[in-house]
Amino acid sequence: MIANVSTILTLLPLLAMAIPSTPEIAIKKRSVTCLNVGATATATWTNSAGQSCSFVGVVGSNYGTNSAGSGDYSCNGRCGTGCSGTAAGNVYTQDCFSHDICSYFNNASGGASDPNCGAAYDDAVDDYLLGVVDGCSQTNPSSAVSKPTSTPVCT
Numbered sequence: 035m036i037a038n039v040s041t042i043l044t045l046l047p048l049l050a051m052a053i054p055s056t057p058e059i060a061i062k063k064r065s066v067t068c069l070n071v072g073a074t075a076t077a078t079w080t081n082s083a084g085q086s087c088s089f090v091g092v093v094g095s096n097y098g099t100n101s102a103g104s105g106d107y108s109c110n111g112r113c114g115t116g117c118s119g120t121a122a123g124n125v126y127t128q129d130c131f132s133h134d135i136c137s138y139f140n141n142a143s144g145g146a147s148d149p150n151c152g153a154a155y156d157d158a159v160d161d162y163l164l165g166v167v168d169g170c171s172q173t174n175p176s177s178a179v180s181k182p183t184s185t186p187v188c189t
């Protein structure tokens with residue numbers, strides 16, 4: 035038994051070394067597209083039915099909570115929840131905008147596990163991690179809640 039424990043302890047550093055030192059991001063050809071607060075942008079995602087959805091909105095818009103009364107959609111397009119959720123900084127990107135808008139209209143929860151917005155969440159992970167380095171930092175707007183007047187188109 036002692037020998038087995040010793041073997042496991044010996045292998046631990048090797049497991050740690052198995053984590054690649056080069057980020058997977060480059061291999062997956064992911065990309066970060068910055069957006070400017072106040073600009074018009076088109077959110078796109080694929081829903082749980084496999085349809086392509088799109089919605090045109092304003093970066094940094096404040097939709098408040100979703101129609102179920104939950105969530106924080108106070109700074110749409112910011113990587114991180116609302117205007118103040120944990121993040122590396124106040125970074126606004128295309129993928130974070132798409133994920134926020136998808137989440138708002140689908141009452142999404144659970145991040146990557148959400149059936150409608152999980153893929154959009156996955157696409158936004160590199161934006162969340164690299165947005166500051168990629169120069170996507172913006173000043174948060176401080177706009178009052180204004181609900182969207184249209185809904186996404188899914189085909």
Ligand SMILES: *[C@@H]1O[C@H](CO)[C@@H](O)[C@H](O)[C@H]1NC(C)=O
Pocket residue numbers: 101102139140141
């Ligand atoms: C979101 O939740 C609200 C309130 O329960 C409900 O009326 C609405 O249909 C839900 N939207 C979606 C896309 O599930």
